[in-house]
Amino acid sequence: MPLTPPCAMLNEARTRNRAVGAFNIENMEMARAVIDAANEAKHPVILQTTPSTLKYASPAVFAGMVSALAKASEMPIALHLDHGNSFELAMKAIEAGYTSVMIDGSLLPFEENIQLTQSVVKAAKGIHVEAELGSVGGKEDDHEAENNYTDPADAETFTQRTGIRSLAVAIGTAHGIYSGHPQLDIHRLTEIRKRVCVPLVLHGASGLSAEAVQACVKEGICKVNFATELRIAYSNGVKAYLQKNPDAYDPKTYGKAGYAEVKKVVLEKIQMLEG
Numbered sequence: 315m316p317l318t319p320p321c322a323m324l325n326e327a328r329t330r331n332r333a334v335g336a337f338n339i340e341n342m343e344m345a346r347a348v349i350d351a352a353n354e355a356k357h358p359v360i361l362q363t364t365p366s367t368l369k370y371a372s373p374a375v376f377a378g379m380v381s382a383l384a385k386a387s388e389m390p391i392a393l394h395l396d397h398g399n400s401f402e403l404a405m406k407a408i409e410a411g412y413t414s415v416m417i418d419g420s421l422l423p424f425e426e427n428i429q430l431t432q433s434v435v436k437a438a439k440g441i442h443v444e445a446e447l448g449s450v451g452g453k454e455d456d457h458e459a460e461n462n463y464t465d466p467a468d469a470e471t472f473t474q475r476t477g478i479r480s481l482a483v484a485i486g487t488a489h490g491i492y493s494g495h496p497q498l499d500i501h502r503l504t505e506i507r508k509r510v511c512v513p514l515v516l517h518g519a520s521g522l523s524a525e526a527v528q529a530c531v532k533e534g535i536c537k538v539n540f541a542t543e544l545r546i547a548y549s550n551g552v553k554a555y556l557q558k559n560p561d562a563y564d565p566k567t568y569g570k571a572g573y574a575e576v577k578k579v580v581l582e583k584i585q586m587l588e589g
């Protein structure tokens with residue numbers, strides 16, 4: 315089927331007290347792995363690309379590739395710009411055919427974040443826009459920040475003034491690999507949910523336990539992002555293949571090994587989100 319806007323996916327997930335998995339991709343093999351896992355599990359998914367990935371290949375390349383793969387899918391597939399770092403990149407993604415974009419002004423002062431987000435929402439003309447308030451710690455690609463927890467009252471104001479369709483919240487998760495056990499502020503999430511009517515998004519889920527993720531979903535998270543674990547899985551699959559087959563030279567052969575490992579991880583995460 316054609317690429318799908320994520321709004322219906324997220325609203326249905328919220329109604330059923332579940333969450334949609336959002337998976338970052340870097341190439342065709344990873345995109346296929348996510349979509350094939352979605353069809354096997356009968357679960358809609360969101361594929362995502364970050365700004366650094368879009369330096370590797372343009373939004374038009376990823377949109378064309380994912381759109382072609384989605385046409386053969388029985389499940390709804392959305393394509394999302396993750397951590398969009400400028401108005402210009404968000405517009406390029408929309409023009410290329412992305413069905414949603416994130417504009418990340420979380421490192422800006424509150425009013426500047428509102429102004430940037432408002433400008434993208436206005437220019438998006440109905441395309442789903444996600445934003446972030448507070449900041450999720452850690453480093454992912456070019457995005458690096460310290461933890462700055464989302465204030466529930468600010469979240470209400472921010473959502474009302476910007477007109478966003480979903481909000482990424484900071485409750486103690488971090489991008490990248492955790493060095494210890496994160497302490498998630500579930501009470502803060504509950505308070506945000508009371509004040510905010512749009513679907514809430516959890517970034518930095520790679521490495522979280524199933525229990526931690528499910529606790530967040532129970533308190534209103536409707537979209538959960540996974541990136542680092544997929545990159546590790548793909549790389550490990552390729553490394554293992556080349557270790558066993560050091561003379562291999564056809565990228566298709568070791569690409570299949572990376573594909574298989576990513577698909578395993580995506581199926582695990584989908585099962586986690588379904589409880």
